Amino acid sequence: MEVKLTTITPEQLKTPPATMSGVVFGVVFTDHMFCMEWEDGKGWHNAEIKPYAPLMLDPSSMVLHYAQMSFEGLKAYRSDSGEHVLFRPRENFKRMNRTSQRMCLPELDVEEVLVALKQLLRLDSGWVPDEAGTSLYIRPAILATEEAIGLKVSSKYLFFIILSPVGPYYPQGFNPVKIMVSEKYVRGVPGGVGFAKTGGNYAASNLAEKEAKELGYTQVLWLDGVERRYIEEVGAMNIFFVINDEIVTPQLTGSILPGITRMSVLELGKLWGLEVKEIRITIDEVLNGLKEGTVTEVFGAGTAAVITPVGILSYKGEDYLIGSGETGPVATRFYEHLTGIQYGKEKDPFGWVEAI
Ligand SMILES: *Cc1c(COP(=O)(O)O)cnc(C)c1O
Numbered sequence: 001m002e003v004k005l006t007t008i009t010p011e012q013l014k015t016p017p018a019t020m021s022g023v024v025f026g027v028v029f030t031d032h033m034f035c036m037e038w039e040d041g042k043g044w045h046n047a048e049i050k051p052y053a054p055l056m057l058d059p060s061s062m063v064l065h066y067a068q069m070s071f072e073g074l075k076a077y078r079s080d081s082g083e084h085v086l087f088r089p090r091e092n093f094k095r096m097n098r099t100s101q102r103m104c105l106p107e108l109d110v111e112e113v114l115v116a117l118k119q120l121l122r123l124d125s126g127w128v129p130d131e132a133g134t135s136l137y138i139r140p141a142i143l144a145t146e147e148a149i150g151l152k153v154s155s156k157y158l159f160f161i162i163l164s165p166v167g168p169y170y171p172q173g174f175n176p177v178k179i180m181v182s183e184k185y186v187r188g189v190p191g192g193v194g195f196a197k198t199g200g201n202y203a204a205s206n207l208a209e210k211e212a213k214e215l216g217y218t219q220v221l222w223l224d225g226v227e228r229r230y231i232e233e234v235g236a237m238n239i240f241f242v243i244n245d246e247i248v249t250p251q252l253t254g255s256i257l258p259g260i261t262r263m264s265v266l267e268l269g270k271l272w273g274l275e276v277k278e279i280r281i282t283i284d285e286v287l288n289g290l291k292e293g294t295v296t297e298v299f300g301a302g303t304a305a306v307i308t309p310v311g312i313l314s315y316k317g318e319d320y321l322i323g324s325g326e327t328g329p330v331a332t333r334f335y336e337h338l339t340g341i342q343y344g345k346e347k348d349p350f351g352w353v354e355a356i
Contacts, residue, residue: 001044001047001109001112001115001116002047003034003047003048003049003116003119004046004047004048004049004050005048005049005119005123006048006049006050006051007032007049007051007123008031008032008051012031012051013031014030014031016028016030016126016127016129016165017129017165019131020129020131020134020165020166020167021131021167023165023166023167025137025166025167025168025169025304026137026139026164026166027164028164028165029052029162029163029164030052030124030127030136030162030163030164030165031051031052031123031124031127032049032050032051032052032120032123032124032163033049033050033051033052033053033120033160033161033162033163034047034048034049034116034117034119034120034160034161035047035048035049035050035158035159035160036048036116036158036159036160037145037156037157037158037159038106038156038157038158038159039155039156039157040155040156043106044106044108044109044159047116049116049119049120049123052162055158055160057143057145058145058147060147060148060149061143061144061145061146061147062144062145062146062147062148062149062154063143063144063145063154065149066144066151067198067199067200067203068103068104068105068143068144068153068154069103069105069141069142069143069144069198069199070096070099070100070103070105070141070142070196070197070198071096071099071139071140071141071142071197071198071199072092072093072095072096072138072139072140072141072197073092073137073138073139073197073303073304074086074087074088074089074092074137074138074260074303075087075135075136075137075138075166075303075342076121076128076135076136076138076163076356077128077135077136077342077343077344077353078128078129078130078134078135078343079342079343079344079353080343080344080345081344083344083355083356084121084125084128084355084356085342085344085353085354085355085356086117086118086121086353086354086356087260087303087341087342087352087353088260088264088352089114089117089354090110090114091260091263092140092260093108093110093113093114093140094110095197095258095260096108096140096142096197097110098195098196099195099196099197099198100142102193102195102196102198103193103196103198104153105142105144105157106142106157108142108159113140113159116161117138117140117161118356120161120163121136121138121163121356122356124136124163125356127163127165128165129165129166129167131167133167133168133173133174133339134165134166134167135165135166135342136163136164136165136166137163137164137165137166137304138161138162138163139161139162139163139164140159140160140161141159141160141161142157142158142159143157143158143159143160144156144157145157145158166304168305169236169304169305169306169308170218170305170308174306174307174308174309174327174335175309175311175327176309176310176311176312176322176325176326176327177218177219177300177308177309177310177311178216178217178218178310178311178312178314178319179212179217179218179219179220179221179234179298179310179312179313179314180212180215180217180219180220180221180313180314180315181220181221181223181283181313181314181315181316182208182212182220182221182222182223183223183228183315183316184208184211185205185207185208185220186222186223186224186225186228187201187204187205187222187225187232187233187255188201188222188224188225188232188254188255188256189225189226189255190225190226190253190254190255191254192225192254192255194232194254194255194256194257195252195254195255195256195257195258196257197257202235205220205235208220209235215314217314219234219235219236219237219300220234220235221233221234221239221313222234223283224253224255225255229282229283229284230250230280230281230282230283231250231281231282231283231286232250232253232255232256233250233256233257233259234300234302236302236304236305237259237261237300237301237302237304237305237308238250238256238257238259238261238262238300238301238302239298239299239300239301239310240262240265240297240298240299240300240301241281241286241289241295241297241298242295242296242297242298242328242330243289243294243295243296244294245274245275245296246274246275246276246277247265247266247269247274247275247276247277247330248276248277248279248281249262249265249266249276249277249278250278250279250280250281251278251279251280252278253280259301259302259303260303261301261302261303261306261307261338262301262302264301264338264352265301265307265334265338266278267350268334268337268338269334271349271350283315286298286313287313287315287320290313290320290321290322291320295322296322296323296328296330297309297322297323297328297329297330297331298310298313298322299328299330299331299334301334306335306338306339307331307334307335307338309326309327309328309331310322311325311326312325341353
């Protein structure tokens with residue numbers, strides 16, 4: 001793939017934040033972006049790294065009306081030795097292709113896109129923050145750009161990658177969050193698009209999250225869309241339970257986003273000799289387990305928030321305290337090892353980290 005390079009002029013250069021403390025997640029962007037177009041009969045073309053700038057989109061662009069799109073989220077880290085690295089980046093582009101299949105979007109060549117991403121990252125390497133717990137968040141997206149307000153599959157697409165220096169996802173950092181189980185709304189249904197990282201899933205979740213926030217909760221825990229009993233996941237994280245010292249997470253049924261952090265937690269747990277289980281588990285089993293003391297920890301796992309302990313689960317208006325409401329030892333161990341691998345402090349037993 002030929003990538004045209006248009007760099008920013010010295011006068012246009014922006015200055016990265018001097019410190020990431022107080023910088024809200026995902027609102028600062030770097031100097032450059034990668035763009036590439038797709039058209040029926042032509043495939044991908046016009047690959048270009050250029051100054052970060054607003055897009056020119058016709059108001060009739062199909063994505064603006066029918067949400068035909070896919071996106072991804074991964075991070076570049078500055079390791080302790082000063083090297084910049086990515087964490088399992090191929091998994092993100094492979095997942096993007098699975099989302100794209102479901103959304104009738106063109107697929108990417110994983111290796112070519114990774115080369116282009118690394119080129120962009122090297123150009124904007126001054127934006128990878130170096131304070132503890134910070135990283136450069138990477139957002140690839142594909143949008144349907146055909147100018148037509150008729151219902152059909154678009155014949156034109158835009159793929160882009162933008163970069164954003166970030167600190168912790170939740171302002172409270174690595175501390176327990178309060179989560180409300182949604183009884184009123186559902187996120188995914190069998191045969192739907194729950195497994196896909198596509199915009200509509202998040203637009204459809206906003207109301208539940210807004211109502212949960214008004215009641216003082218950070219996020220929503222989704223139950224299955226049919227029986228509303230089986231636990232699925234949280235807004236932007238997969239969910240884990242420690243039950244009788246076993247690591248339990250809902251099985252992927254098609255309505256749950258198959259997280260790369262989720263997969264990494266399962267693989268690390270197995271490596272450590274822990275019992276790990278992917279099963280269908282109901283909210284009643286978890287709440288009973290909390291009462292009986294067999295459920296000792298609950299934590300979320302996702303790229304943006306890494307490992308996030310859950311201190312309180314609310315269901316049908318009742319708050320259930322998890323353990324003492326403090327961060328537990330299992331969540332701490334996963335947090336320290338995962339971030340340890342990402343920042344080059346720990347051995348990388350699976351070769352998950354790769355240099356930029
Ligand atoms: C992105 C995402 C996750 C986490 O996936 P990772 O690959 O671990 O970042 C979990 N749930 C939802 C709904 C997501 O969008």
